[in-house]
Amino acid sequence: MAYTIYFIILMHFCTFVVVTTSISNDLMRTKFLSILVFGDSTVDTGNNNYINTLAKGNHLPYGKDFPGHMPTGRFSNGKLVPDFIASMLNLKDTVPPFLDPNLSDEELLTGVSFASGGSGFDDLTTALTGAIALSKQIEYFKVYVARLKRIAGENETKRILRDALVIISAGTNDFLFNFYDIPTRKLEFNIDGYQDYVQSRLQIFIKELYDLGCRKFAVSGLPSIGCIPIQITTKSVSLKDRKCEEDENSDAKLYNRKLARQLLKIQAMLPGSRVVYTNVYDPLNNLINQPEKYGFKETSKGCCGTGLFEVAPLCNEFTPICEDPSKYVFWDSVHPTEITYQYIAKYLEMEVLPKFQFHTDYVF
Known part of the structure; x- marks a missing residue:
């Protein structure tokens, strides 16, 4: 008798777990009506193809593992994190760039990327790279909203924007170009002050998107900057002495701690918003520090060329x-491989997307 009661209780418990898990997954996958992406080369799905800049990934070997084996402008051998996230959310298989002249109305409804390789929150960054500044990405977004209203109407547009997942991934270029490698900003800021300056620009950016109707923001922190292959190359005395630049990693960790606190303050200032810190430092560092555990062999060089310095035009169809x-872990001397992006996306699926879920009481 006791065994029967135990068995019945166990079966009810298992049913509860299965049902709640199913409901939770369904909520996560249906809550977002669209995906909107802003930032730099980590999330640029091809906008740089249409602007005057050397930072382009629209040539082989970029895209060699993308569906169709064709370069798209993505700075990797295949898909990026937003592509994987869009697929997880059952929105689309890949996220198109907003500047694509052949962009369909249907694609607009479920989201696009406004990101640009070489961009950052600091306008000085894009002055150096010729990328689309974050302020210009906002202007493109306004054009997008106007077009969306013509397609879907005023009310539906408000609903799409309110229930869009907004991904913001930028900041690394600001520190690479303006502080570490070309230390222009060091003339006016110490590292602590420059971090605060960058995050003040981020706050303005989020507020602008909020005022235009967006409510759900996933904001990426910095990766382990000191472990990016080109940073290792520039800081290493010799090829035999290649190792991560730990001072830059420490700076990134400090930035991320400050960012996590700042985003909570931003959320409190914007009624009805959800502003979630997106940790990309730890998942990338997991791969770098424990490569065998995840099936990797090389963590300090890119796959393209020597892997020490090749990126954008230097990683081309003639490069082995x-x-x-x-x-x-890395495709070129700056950007991760598709498999790395896929791992980060899975990490975000587990750690970030659930923070946007409805809080619902289930009764069985």
Whole structure:
């Protein structure tokens, strides 16, 4: 008798877990009506193809593992994090760039990327790279909203924007170009002050998107900047002495701690908003510090060329590439491989997306 009661209780418990998990997954996958992406090359799905800049990924070997094996402007051998997230949310398989002249109305409804390789929150960054500044990305977004209203109407547009997942991924270029490698901003800021300056620009950016109707923001912190291959190359005395630049990693961790606190304050200032800190430092560092655990072999060099300095025009169709990109954390000397982006996306699916879910009481 006791065994029967125990068995019944166990079966009810298992049913509860399965049902609640199913409901939770359904909520996560249906809550977002669209995906809107802003930032730099980590989330640029091809906008730089249409502007005058050297920072382009629209040539081989970029895109060699993308569907169709064609370069799209993504700075990787395949898909980026927003592509994987859009697929997880059942929105679309890949996120198109807003500047694509052949962009369909249907694609607009479910979201686009406004990001640009070489961009940052500091306008000085884009002055150096020729990328689309975050302020200009806002202007493109206003054009997008106007077009959306013509397609879907005023009320539906408000609903789409309110229930869009807004991904913001930028900041790394600001520190690379303006503080570490070309230390222009060091003339007026120490590292603490420059971090605050960058985050003040981010706050203005989020407020502008909020005023235009967006409510759900996933904001990326900095990766382990000191472990980016080109940073290792520029800081290493010799090829035998290649290792992560720990001072830059410490700076990134400090920035991320400050960002997590700042985003909570921003959320409190914007009624009805959800502003979630997106940790990309830890998942990338997991791969770098424990490569064997995740099936990787090379963590300090890119797959393209020597992997020490090749990026954008220097990584081209005449550049030899590694035999198996899935064993490399980085594709070129700056950007991760598709398999790395996929791992980060899975991490975000588990750690970030649930923070946007409805809080619902289930009764069985």
